[in-house]
Amino acid sequence: MAGSALRRLMAEYKQLTLNPPEGIIAGPINEENFFEWEALITGPEGTCFEGGVFPAKLIFPPDYPLSPPKMQFTCEMFHPNIYADGRVCISILHAPGDDPMGYESSAERWSPVQSVEKILLSVVSMLAEPNDESGANVDAAKMWREDRAEFNRIAERIVRKTLGIPTP
Amino acid sequence: MRAVGAILISLVLTTAVIGNAYYQKKQFYPSVVYITKSNPSMAVIYLQAFILVILMGKLMRKVFFGQLRAAEFEHLMERSWYAVTETCLAFTVFRDDFSPKFIALFTLLLFLKSFHWLAEDRVDYMERSPVISWLFHIRVLSLLLMLGFLDTHFVCHAYQSTVTKGASVQLVFGFEYAILLTIIVNILIKYALHTVDLNSENPWENKAVFLLYTELVMGFFKVLLYLAFVVIMVRIYTLPLFALRPMYYTMRAFKKAFNDVILSRRAIHNMNTLYPDATPEELAAADNVCIICREEMVTASKKLPCNHIFHTSCLRSWFQRQQTCPTCRLNILRTPTAPSHAPPPQPAAAPAAGGAAGPAPAGVAPPGLGMAPIPPGVNPFQPFGGPGPIWHMWQQAAAAAGQRAGDQQQQQQQPRQQQQQSSGSGSGGQSTSASGSGANAPSNQAGGASGGGAQPPQQPGTSTGSNVPVFCPFPFLPFMPPPPMPPANFAGLSLEELQRMEGHARENVEARLQCLRNIQLLLDASVTMMHQYSMVVQSTARMPPPSSPPQASTSANNTSSEPVPKPSVTPAETRHKFEKGDNLEGAAGPSINTTTTPTTTTTETGNSEASPVNDETREQQEIRRRRLQKFAQTSQTTE
Numbered sequence: 001m002a003g004s005a006l007r008r009l010m011a012e013y014k015q016l017t018l019n020p021p022e023g024i025i026a027g028p029i030n031e032e033n034f035f036e037w038e039a040l041i042t043g044p045e046g047t048c049f050e051g052g053v054f055p056a057k058l059i060f061p062p063d064y065p066l067s068p069p070k071m072q073f074t075c076e077m078f079h080p081n082i083y084a085d086g087r088v089c090i091s092i093l094h095a096p097g098d099d100p101m102g103y104e105s106s107a108e109r110w111s112p113v114q115s116v117e118k119i120l121l122s123v124v125s126m127l128a129e130p131n132d133e134s135g136a137n138v139d140a141a142k143m144w145r146e147d148r149a150e151f152n153r154i155a156e157r158i159v160r161k162t163l164g165i166p167t168p
Numbered sequence: 169m170r171a172v173g174a175i176l177i178s179l180v181l182t183t184a185v186i187g188n189a190y191y192q193k194k195q196f197y198p199s200v201v202y203i204t205k206s207n208p209s210m211a212v213i214y215l216q217a218f219i220l221v222i223l224m225g226k227l228m229r230k231v232f233f234g235q236l237r238a239a240e241f242e243h244l245m246e247r248s249w250y251a252v253t254e255t256c257l258a259f260t261v262f263r264d265d266f267s268p269k270f271i272a273l274f275t276l277l278l279f280l281k282s283f284h285w286l287a288e289d290r291v292d293y294m295e296r297s298p299v300i301s302w303l304f305h306i307r308v309l310s311l312l313l314m315l316g317f318l319d320t321h322f323v324c325h326a327y328q329s330t331v332t333k334g335a336s337v338q339l340v341f342g343f344e345y346a347i348l349l350t351i352i353v354n355i356l357i358k359y360a361l362h363t364v365d366l367n368s369e370n371p372w373e374n375k376a377v378f379l380l381y382t383e384l385v386m387g388f389f390k391v392l393l394y395l396a397f398v399v400i401m402v403r404i405y406t407l408p409l410f411a412l413r414p415m416y417y418t419m420r421a422f423k424k425a426f427n428d429v430i431l432s433r434r435a436i437h438n439m440n441t442l443y444p445d446a447t448p449e450e451l452a453a454a455d456n457v458c459i460i461c462r463e464e465m466v467t468a469s470k471k472l473p474c475n476h477i478f479h480t481s482c483l484r485s486w487f488q489r490q491q492t493c494p495t496c497r498l499n500i501l502r503t504p505t506a507p508s509h510a511p512p513p514q515p516a517a518a519p520a521a522g523g524a525a526g527p528a529p530a531g532v533a534p535p536g537l538g539m540a541p542i543p544p545g546v547n548p549f550q551p552f553g554g555p556g557p558i559w560h561m562w563q564q565a566a567a568a569a570g571q572r573a574g575d576q577q578q579q580q581q582q583p584r585q586q587q588q589q590s591s592g593s594g595s596g597g598q599s600t601s602a603s604g605s606g607a608n609a610p611s612n613q614a615g616g617a618s619g620g621g622a623q624p625p626q627q628p629g630t631s632t633g634s635n636v637p638v639f640c641p642f643p644f645l646p647f648m649p650p651p652p653m654p655p656a657n658f659a660g661l662s663l664e665e666l667q668r669m670e671g672h673a674r675e676n677v678e679a680r681l682q683c684l685r686n687i688q689l690l691l692d693a694s695v696t697m698m699h700q701y702s703m704v705v706q707s708t709a710r711m712p713p714p715s716s717p718p719q720a721s722t723s724a725n726n727t728s729s730e731p732v733p734k735p736s737v738t739p740a741e742t743r744h745k746f747e748k749g750d751n752l753e754g755a756a757g758p759s760i761n762t763t764t765t766p767t768t769t770t771t772e773t774g775n776s777e778a779s780p781v782n783d784e785t786r787e788q789q790e791i792r793r794r795r796l797q798k799f800a801q802t803s804q805t806t807e
Contacts, residue, residue, distance in 0.1 A: 003295030004371060004461050004482075010298070011462040033237075035296055062296060065460060066485055096490055111494045112460040112486055 005064045009034040012116050024120045035060040044128040048152040052159035068093045068110035075162050078154045080130040080141035089136035092122050182216040185209045225279055232311040233286055240289045247285055251278055257410035262337045277344055284351050287311055291355050294362040312356055319349040335404045343397040354386040373481035384429050387422035394418055435487035439470055446471045458482055474498045705800045
């Protein structure tokens with residue numbers, strides 16, 4: 001019997017392949033290593049990220065699901081809750097112990113009940129509704145609050161870039 | 169490409185050096201002498217040797233590991249950087265021994281070390297790899313055997329050399345290889361565990377526990393080795409700076425392993441004692457999938473107080489990190505498994521024992537009643553895993569006192585007391601669970617016992633929402649705190665209230681502060697009460713001691729279920745507190761004297777006849793009474 005982390009990841013992969021949630025594709029980059037996944041997330045409709053397809057990388061710890069995975073967008077992103085290097089900052093990805101931003105209640109932190117699917121769905125909703133309270137990217141948070149038009153313009157540029165369409 | 173270039177260049181250089189020497193000297197021996205005498209030639213030869221060693225290492229790696237994974241390579245680079253730095257530091261200690269042989273030995277050590285690290289990474293990866301081929305097993309086993317053999321050989325060699333030639337740099341090698349040997353043993357054990365697990369059909373639940381203990385034992389050996397090494401080095405040479413970093417990490421790892429083992433044991437213990445196994449019906453009622461590992465629950469599974477069911481092994485590993493339910497985040501340590509809180513809304517007993525105890529035992533009675541001012545609702549110990557022993561003792565004493573009150577007041581005709589009598593005797597039966605009424609009873613009883621002089625400064629009943637008749641004829645305490653609203657028993661706190669106290673938002677902090685303030689008020693109140701007790705004792709000491717009280721309290725003792733020796737211990741404590749109270753607040757005037765006497769005189773008569781006297785306990789009481797007088801005297805003198 002393989003390790004419990006591996007079995008759980010395999011189960012999740014199977015589940016995601018059989019019943020893929022809308023707008024999300026995810027799976028291991030290489031079937032010999034189930035601890036590194038790639039995910040493609042489509043921008044939620046009706047938001048400034050609509051139409052974009054954003055690739056991201058998920059790195060799972062050896063003790064998954066007791067510890068949360070790490071998620072990082074591999075394309076350029078401009079969003080209040082995404083660091084400049086693409087790392088995603090949402091409470092569901094934080095272990096209950098540490099509180100980097102000092103505002104999250106433990107109820108919304110990682111627990112083994114969460115799954116890849118739930119993480120990706122949370123990321124989709126994060127794209128739709130940024131939380132400008134926790135500024136992983138302060139510039140983006142400021143712009144989101146004060147200059148929405150400019151924010152939308154940058155988002156559109158990023159969407160076009162991910163799709164390979166030249167910016168007008 | 170660059171590597172190939174470097175190899176080619178060094179090869180060309182070496183050929184040139186050797187060719188040049190041979191061309192000049194024509195013969196073998198003279199050319200060898202020529203090369204060793206010329207520094208540039210030796211530099212080229214050393215370079216060539218270095219490159220050959222690296223090539224050899226690469227070959228060995230190919231044989232034993234095949235392609236390295238990215239993570240392994242990263243790991244290797246990071247660790248070898250540290251290892252090289254530490255080797256350079258070691259050179260400074262042994263600069264007298266500096267020679268090509270010395271460098272060669274260190275290089276070999278570095279190579280063997282890196283193979284140990286790689287082997288460790290590989291074996292760790294076994295658990296995460298979907299396919300384990302036969303090649304993997306053969307490689308790992310042969311590598312481990314070879315490394316183990318080499319380590320043992322070098323340890324023996326170092327030992328022999330140290331014994332025959334005295335302490336030298338061989339000491340460092342011997343020690344380093346001994347450390348490597350423990351690593352090999354550790355890897356072997358892990359490998360065996362993983363292999364057994366891989367070949368079994370069902371997941372092996374205890375594997376994690378075995379791994380933990382392996383880590384602990386091996387960490388212990390390593391710490392011992394490092395300590396011994398540092399001690400020896402300090403005595404013979406100097407402080408081995410190069411060993412400090414690995415020693416620190418080893419100790420940290422050992423501490424972590426130790427903590428893990430403790431947490432794991434606690435989790436296992438909690439699970440075995442607190443939570444019931446899930447029955448097949450319960451499993452069928454739920455959807456039968458453990459949400460932690462997403463597998464069917466056919467093996468052992470546990471049910472938490474919140475009715476969520478998980479695999480025992482999954483829960484154990486989760487509880488090692490977090491003591492919450494994975495699904496609903498209920499804090500399992502704060503939540504008692506049995507629904508123990510049955511808040512008794514009935515009015516608690518009041519001055520029932522007012523007649524039972526005369527003026528003199530007013531100070532004696534508090535042993536059982538010492539806890540009176542602390543309302544049952546507030547139990548600061550509760551969050552740390554259930555009621556503590558002290559709390560239990562208190563509750564039992566309280567219940568007993570309540571019973572006593574009920575029994576003795578049968579002749580008393582005051583309507584209020586009759587009402588309380590029922591609740592008092594009722595609470596006497598349930599010793600711990602009815603802490604609400606049980607503890608309330610004696611608190612008021614204490615008020616009565618001292619003739620009201622020791623009225624509890626606040627009514628505990630307010631917490632449970634009961635309407636205790638306020639028996640407070642003494643407004644002489646201006647500093648008396650207002651009755652706080654203590655949280656009912658933490659176990660009785662609603663989930664909302666608990667959640668309100670978690671987190672870092674302002675309101676949560678405020679909720680916590682409020683809770684702490686309540687506790688502080690209660691503490692203040694108890695200090696006040698202690699102070700009042702002390703004043704009562706003083707006043708009674710000034711009065712001529714009446715003859716009946718000993719009997720009265722004797723009877724109280726008879727009826728109570730408490731062991732007899734206990735009261736004889738507690739006065740010492742109370743006295744201690746009295747003195748403290750005196751120091752804190754300063755003595756208030758003896759005004760109680762006037763107030764205490766009326767009550768006591770009225771109640772005294774009814775009681776002395778009502779209680780049968782026991783010879784043994786009378787003796788005890790006599791001792792107790794004398795001791796009390798002594799306390800009173802000492803407290804007077806200290807003033």
